Amino acid sequence: MDNKLLVDNQTVLKVNNLKTRFHTRECTIFAVNGLSFTLKKGELIGIVGESGCGKSVTVKSLLQLIPMPPGKIASGSAIFEGQDLISMEKDDLRQIRGNKIGFIFQDPMSSLNPVLTIGQQIMEPMETHLELSSKEAKRRTIELLQLIGFPKAASRLGDYPHQFSGGMRQRVMIAIALSCNPQLLIADEPTTALDVTIQTQIVALLKKIRKEYNMSIIWITHNLGLVAGIADRVLVMYGGCIVESAPVVQIYNDPQHPYTQGLLGALPRLGRRKAERLISIKGQPPCLYCEPLGCSFAPRCPYAFKKCWENNPVLHSVDTSHNVACWWDTKKGRPRSDF
C-alpha cells in the first residue's frame, strides 16, 4: 500500500481530513468536519473542547465505533501501522481494537458488563488476541491489577462491577485497555465521572503507565486544567474542527485563537486571590445541522469580520508546531495577511 510510504516510523497515527456525519430522519448532523492530526510515538495529545464539539465522535470514528447508520464516515483516512483504519474491513479491525489500540471510556459503569466478573472481562481480550491459556491470562490479570493499584487483587477476580466504587471500576477499565500492551491508548474523558481526589489517583496511574510502556495516548477531556498537567500537545476543537493545535505550554501561555482565549478567560483560577469577573464567551455552542460555510465560531467571536462568515479558515502555522484556524491575527489586531 502506498499509504505506508506516507508514515515515518516515529508516527503512530496519522489522521487526514476525517469527516463524520449523522444522517437522521429530520436532518444531517455534521459532527466532524475535516480533521487532521498526527500522533508521534510516546506522545500524549489532549483533545479539549465543550460538549458536542465532536471530540468523542472523532476517536470513535477512528475505530468505527459510531453506530452506522445513522453515522457515516464521509471521508478521511487514519493510518495506523501502515493500514487505514477507516477503510478497513470489520473483521480486520477487530484484530486491532482492544489489542493494538486500547480504549478507556468515560463511564466505567456502563462500559463494563454487569453480569460478568471483572476477572472474566480483563482476561477476555488476552485470550482472544494473544491466545493465552486461561491460566496464563489469569496470572497476567493479577499482575495487571497489582500494577494499577488494586489491593488484594487475586481475591477480587470473581467480583462483579457493582461491587466496586467508581474509581475502582475505572481501574478495571484501564486494566482491560492495557491487557494486550497496546501501542496506542485512547482515553475518552476517563476521569470526568470521578471525584477530584480519585481523579488524581487515576491521572497519576496513567502517567506512571505511560512512562513504563512508552505508550502514545489520545486523552479527551473538557477540563483545561487537567490537560495542562499531562499533555505534550493540545488540540482545541470547536464545531467539529480543530481551531488550534500547539505544544501544551504555548496553548496556555500564548493562545492565538479567540475561542482558546475565551475558554481560558472563562476559567476561575485556584491561585487567584482577588475574585475578578470571569470573562464569558457570549452565545451558545453551534448546532451542527448544516455544513459550516464560514468559521463556526464567528457568531460568538468578538473579532469576526466579513471573511469569517464566508470562508472557513484552515489550520495555518503561526509558529513551530503551533497552528491556528483563524482569519484574524489577535496579536497584531488585524486580519492575517499571510494566508
Added chain:
Amino acid sequence: MWLVGGIQRKEGLEVTSKRDLLLEVDNLQKYFPVTEGLLHRKTGDIKAVDGISFKIYKGETLGLVGESGCGKSTVARSILRSYKVTSGKIYYQGQDLTDLNDSKLRVLRPKMQMIFQDPYASLNPRMPIKNIIGEPLLEHSSASKKERQARVDELLDLVGLSSACGNRYPHEFSGGQCQRIGIARALALNPEFVICDEPIAALDVSIQAQVVNLLEDLQKQLNLTYLFISHDLSMIRHISQRVAVMYLGKIMETGNQQDIYESPLHPYTKALLSAVPIPDPLLEVEREKIILEGDVPSPANPPQGCRFNTRCPAAEELCFKQEPEWREIKTNHWTACHFA
C-alpha cells in the same frame, strides 16, 4: 434572641455586630433508614449529615464544597425542610425551622429558594416557561394575571432572556438558558436567601462563566445571600467569601476563603486543593500532589474516631480512637483535626 453581640458560639464565627446573621445551622443530623426484607425492618442508618453547624451572614456567599456523597445536597434540602431532620436546629432569622408546622413554614418559604443542578430535569417540559416562572406567584401572592405577566417579563429581562420567549417550552432552550429560567423562577418571590445546589455542574465552561457572572450580578443588585454548593474548588474560591469543606457528613474545616485556600489546616482540605488541576502547564509540573489512598467510606458505617482516618496521610493512633474536637485555630478559622 440568640444573636448576642460578642458571644462566641461553638460552631464557627464570632458574632459581630457588623454582620447580621441570616441562617444558623446547629448540630444538624439527617439519617436515612436502611430497611431489609419483606417487612422493611430497619437495619441501619445512612448517616448522610452527621452533626454539622455553620452560620450564614446576610449578603455573603458561603461555599460548601466536598466530594460526591458527602452530604452537601442533604444539607441544602434539610435547610429548606424538604426533609424532616433527624436532630439539630436550623434558625432562620432567629426562628427555628425544624419545629415549624406546615402553615407557618409556608409563610417562610418564599424567602428561601433553590436553584438546582440539572437545568432540564428541574423544569416541567409541558409548561411554557412563563408559567414555570409565574407559578410561585400563583402560589404565594395575590397578583392578578396582568401583574404576573409583568413580573415574568421583568424576571426574564433580569436573567438576560428576551421577554418574547415566554410562550416557548424548556426543550427549545439550551442548558445555560434553562439554568437562567431556573434562576428566574427562584427569584420570582423576591427571596432573601438562595441555595445554589451545583448550579453550574451540568454546563460547559464558557456557559458556566455566563451563569456565575449572572449570579454575582444578581447578588449585588438584589442583596441576596447564597449558599453555593459545588465540587469545583476553583469556582468556590471565585464566588464565595467563606468556605466550608465537608467530608462524609461532617464539616472538616471552615474559614474565610483566603485562609482556606492559602493556609489550609485540615489534611483533607490540603489534599483536595492539591488535587485540583491548574490550567497552567509550568505550574502543574512543579506542583506536589497529595494522592489520597482508597475511596470514601460508606456513610452507613463511618470509621471510628476521625472520619478521615482511613485516607489521611498523617493519621496516628489517636485519630483512630478519638474524634477530633471542633476548634478555632485562628480567628474565624475552624477545623476538626488533632494535629492542626
